[in-house]
Amino acid sequence: MGSTVLSLRIDGELLDRLRQHAAKRGMSVQDYVVRTLIRDDFDERFKAAVDETERFYGPEGTAGVGAEEIT
Template identity: 70%
Template sequence: MTSKVLSLRMDSDLFDRLHTHAAKRGMSVQDYVVRALVRDDFDERLQTSVEETERFFASAASSVSSRRTAT
């Protein structure tokens, strides 16, 4: 896997807050931000999977119920 560089510009208040949160976890600010981004990406992908699963089962249930009424 290759890595890329992402540069962020943020105000000092935000950086200080991130630094405090990262220090509580024994992490660098960079690692803390990357971990937050990865977690957010996972949450987004999980939510999409849940929604797709719900649509699948809803369509399967309506298909079964339409077969029952047709007979």
């Protein structure tokens, strides 16, 4: 897997906050931002998978099972 450059123009105040958050975790700003994006992407994909599962099985996981069979 290759890498690509992404250049951002951000406010100095935001960069300072990013530096502080990254420093707390012993990370560079670049690594902190990338990990944050990866985490957010995972969260979105996980939610989409849960939503798809609920559409298939129903919110209670009871697709194809009558209410009398659940007890």
